[in-house]
Amino acid sequence: MKNPENMPELAGYIDGELPPSQVDRVKDMADANSGLKQAMEDQEAVKKLLRLNRFTHEVPITGDMMWDRVYRAIEQEERKFDAVRNTDLITLIIRRFWAPAMAACLAIVLFSAHQGLNDKFVTIREMRTPHGVSATNYRIPEAGVTVIWMEGLDYIPANSSIDPAS
Amino acid sequence: MPELNDIDVPDMQLVALVRKGDMNAYEVLVKRYHQKVFGLAMSMVQNEADAMDISQETFIRGWKSMSRFEGKSSLYTWLYRITANLAVDVIRRRQSKGTVPFEEWLPGEDAGDETGKLMENQELPDETLSRKELAGAIKESLAKLSPEHRAVLVLKEFEDLDYKEIADVIGCSIGTVMSRLFYARRNMRKYLKGWI
Numbered sequence: 001m002k003n004p005e006n007m008p009e010l011a012g013y014i015d016g017e018l019p020p021s022q023v024d025r026v027k028d029m030a031d032a033n034s035g036l037k038q039a040m041e042d043q044e045a046v047k048k049l050l051r052l053n054r055f056t057h058e059v060p061i062t063g064d065m066m067w068d069r070v071y072r073a074i075e076q077e078e079r080k081f082d083a084v085r086n087t088d089l090i091t092l093i094i095r096r097f098w099a100p101a102m103a104a105c106l107a108i109v110l111f112s113a114h115q116g117l118n119d120k121f122v123t124i125r126e127m128r129t130p131h132g133v134s135a136t137n138y139r140i141p142e143a144g145v146t147v148i149w150m151e152g153l154d155y156i157p158a159n160s161s162i163d164p165a166s
Numbered sequence: 167m168p169e170l171n172d173i174d175v176p177d178m179q180l181v182a183l184v185r186k187g188d189m190n191a192y193e194v195l196v197k198r199y200h201q202k203v204f205g206l207a208m209s210m211v212q213n214e215a216d217a218m219d220i221s222q223e224t225f226i227r228g229w230k231s232m233s234r235f236e237g238k239s240s241l242y243t244w245l246y247r248i249t250a251n252l253a254v255d256v257i258r259r260r261q262s263k264g265t266v267p268f269e270e271w272l273p274g275e276d277a278g279d280e281t282g283k284l285m286e287n288q289e290l291p292d293e294t295l296s297r298k299e300l301a302g303a304i305k306e307s308l309a310k311l312s313p314e315h316r317a318v319l320v321l322k323e324f325e326d327l328d329y330k331e332i333a334d335v336i337g338c339s340i341g342t343v344m345s346r347l348f349y350a351r352r353n354m355r356k357y358l359k360g361w362i
Contacts, residue, residue, distance in 0.1 A: 008341075011348035015322070017329045017340075039352070045362045046351040050323040053300055057208035060218070063197035070196055070225040071189070077226065 010040045014047060177241040184232050192232075196225050199242055202325075203249050209320040210253035210313075212305055220252045239334045243327075246335045250321070254313040261313075300361055307357035315350035318343055 012018040013026045030036045059066070124137040124146070135150040175194065183191035203224050207217035227248050235244050308316055314336075321332045332343045355362060 006348075008345040008348040011351065012329070012344045015329070015347070017344065042355045042362075043348065043351045046354045046358070047323065049358065049362060050304065050319070050354075053297070053304055054324050055209055055301070055304075057205045057217070059201050059204045059221075060214060063200050066200040066221065066225075067193050067196045069222050070229075071193070073222060073226050074189075074229050077230070 007036060007039065010036070010043050014040065014044050178237060181232065181235060181237070181241060184229070192225075192229055195228075195241070199245055200225070202242060203245055206246055206249050206320065206325055207253050209308075209324045210250065210316060211256050212309060216256050220249060220256065223252055224248045239331070243331050243334050246321070246325070246327075247337065250317050250335050254317060257313040257316065303358055303361055307354050310357055311350055311353060315346055315353065318346040319350040319354070322347055 007026075007029075009018060009022060009026050010030070013023065013030075018026060030040050061069075120140055120142060121138040122141060124139050126134070126136045128134055129150070133151045135148055137146065137148050139146045177195065177198075180191040180195050184195065200221060204217055204221045207220040207224070208214065211217055211220065224245060228245055235241070308319070311319065317336060318332055321327045321335060327335065329340045329343045333340045336343065
């Protein structure tokens with residue numbers, strides 16, 4: 001031991017916290033070493049001084065007032081927590097479900113558009129051209145026109161030269 | 167079931183109710199321990215405003231983390247742990263800023279006031295003066311200790327906890343408590359040289 005006075009067991013000894021097996025050993029060491037004995041006396045002196053001069057701190061507010069402060073603070077924290085939790089929930093929903101939601105919206109729009117077109121187009125007849133291309137002759141009553149859809153082509157006016165119905 | 171206002175309702179019974187969200191049970195616990203919690207905070211930080219804030223924060227954290235209280239130690243030891251940690255943080259913040267509250271450095275100014283009062287016996291006026299000076303010297307010396315040394319010394323000498331309880335509060339081994347107490351007292355001996 002570099003410095004025999006640096007012996008934390010001295011604190012344990014004067015506080016009565018050492019295991020019985022160590023008590024006699026520490027006492028014997030202190031009796032045999034004046035530096036150690038002095039260190040032990042210093043520890044005891046500080047302990048005694050602090051014990052004799054303990055502070056008492058009177059709480060400046062009553063228990064009711066303390067509870068009132070604590071209660072209000074807890075309520076405030078819980079409100080904040082709820083707000084954060086709700087925001088988090090919305091964010092989570094947006095993050096997790098935005099792609100499926102967009103896909104669903106798109107599907108609905110396309111389906112509606114398709115249905116809308118179906119409602120507007122009245123099939124007159126379906127046929128095949130001499131070259132084996134399928135074609136459909138539609139009438140659009142609202143617009144007062146007749147169109148032909150041919151496989152691989154856009155809708156074309158019924159009065160064009162390739163109109164099979166003409 | 168006993169009335170919650172009954173002072174004899176055991177802590178653990180109240181804790182069980184608090185875990186179910188019973189605010190009335192927590193109110194009883196706050197009122198039961200607010201003086202002890204404030205006393206420890208005040209002994210450590212030596213500043214009434216800080217001690218009040220620490221006390222309030224202790225009970226707020228206590229409410230929020232009551233589900234984690236396992237009952238291995240007593241409730242006040244558990245509350246002391248929260249208080250001591252908060253107080254150590256306050257002391258560290260002060261030390262890092264290099265600031266110490268004014269009242270901490272008033273040697274014995276408030277020793278006869280409501281806070282920071284030494285336990286008084288019947289004594290003569292000149293003894294009162296001497297005790298005020300001693301109170302100031304003790305405060306100054308405590309303020310010079312590191313937060314860790316201050317915590318164990320306050321818990322041992324002012325709060326009268328044993329090593330096991332201090333270890334529970336601080337979250338360290340009994341050997342560390344013994345060591346910190348030894349060096350804390352050795353430093354106090356140095357600072358209080360004129361008084362010992």
